Amino acid sequence: YAKEELEPFRKDFYAQQGQPTMTDNEIYELRLNLGNIKVKGTGCPVPITRWSQLGLTTDVINLIVNDLKYEYPTPIQAQAIPAIMCGRDVIGISKTGSGKTISYLLPLIRQIKAQRPLSKDETGPLGLVLAPTRELALQIHEEVEKFTSTDQAINSVCCTGGSELKKQIQYLKKGVEIVVATPGRFIDLLTLNYGHLVKTRRITYVVMDEADRLFDLGFEPQITQIMKTIRPDKQCVLFSATFPNKLRNFALRVLQEPLSITINSKNLVNENITQKFYVAGSDEEKFRKLLQVLEYHEQQTDEKLNEESREDDGNDEKTIIFVSSQQICDLIHIKLENEGYTIYSIHAGKPYQDRVANLEQFRTTRNSILLCTEVLSRGLNVPEVSLVLIYSAVKCFAQYVHTTGRTARGTHTGVAMMFLLPDELAGAYILFKSICEKELIAHDPKQIEMLRSMSQNFEQGMKSGKFKVSQGFGGKGLDNLESKRKEKH
């Protein structure tokens, strides 16, 4: 394609609206609460929480909300739709059943509506959806029909092998805006009638759905061949349930500066972590409990070591203790040392060299204990950590996920225990929402009762407006978490 013969088209339909400037942290927490959305690439818009934010026509919104009864966007929809409607190439990774189809269909339809209609001698299409199998293509086409059947301006056809070629050709001859196809059949159609039946010159939006399967089924050469015939400034999106490396390499070849969006709800609170808590009546009691827990952990570690003494170097059970401030960090450090523990501690008040050195010692010493403030723990990756003690209760959900996430990384298992004082209601609420029944009933009944009532107090306070929760906190994130918790047990 020479540049001059390409008709310009519009990709950018989304202006972030109704979202006062959010801080990076707020955006981070919103994403976390929306099923743990991970974004790679720069310039991604904030996820939406309501359909109305997309600026779609009332017809489309009515269809979504009233007819299909999709009350809220799912996490992949919340992030992928605004990203695509900004005109970006997008990689969307989210598990089966999470609503990927309309994540790419709504932006596709919006883009088509903005284009010059097909002229009499053009057959289209404007949008091409590639799917690995006939069944999938049919299913996607049904979804397309839901959104376009009443719209004279958008016709679509499903082209797969095995179904009647003649009918497909008839449809194509009349001109269609959207083609849903398997790659093999689409290539067949491209070559039919010396390439006069279907042309790719007006295709401006390409979807690869279930890309992992497209790849597994060996469609890479066909897709590459198809892409070569389509204008280079097309918009291209790829959706998949999994994202293996070979697919990643392919995607990076085909897409231009893509935003990659991964939904990862199962990692909200890692399933390898056992959650525990302790409500202490006073700071004194809290510290005594801390000593108990550390002692117990040490015993357990020793026992394991004896059992597995043959593989001497396999065993390492590290502990991280989180506190809320530098002062508390220093105080607890001294108190624990007085009890005979070797403690490595890091907080922002220590010189950088010390921090690095302490962290390194923590890493290399077996069964070591790290004491730190939460802020400094971000991104810390020490797989051998098997016990996380949240000594100062967390105040927001993101923080909880972060701190617990310091243990049981990869395939390891671990314990995360939160210490609470009777007035730390927010922490109690967060914990109560995340802990599973099985984990809860492992506690002393008095403890369970205290946690429950603290959590209820917080909830009542939220309703009456006495307690404020951070962005996105009471919203879908927790619902997701709750359903996840039910699934798990």
Ligand code: ADP
């Ligand atoms: P995926 O492609 O990720 O496997 P689908 O797009 O096929 O998921 O959607 C799975 C199911 O969820 C479909 O039955 C669809 O109608 C429904 N669905 C899609 N979006 C929503 C939503 N926002 N709210 C409720 N249900 C939805």
Ligand code: MG
């Ligand atoms: Mg799908």
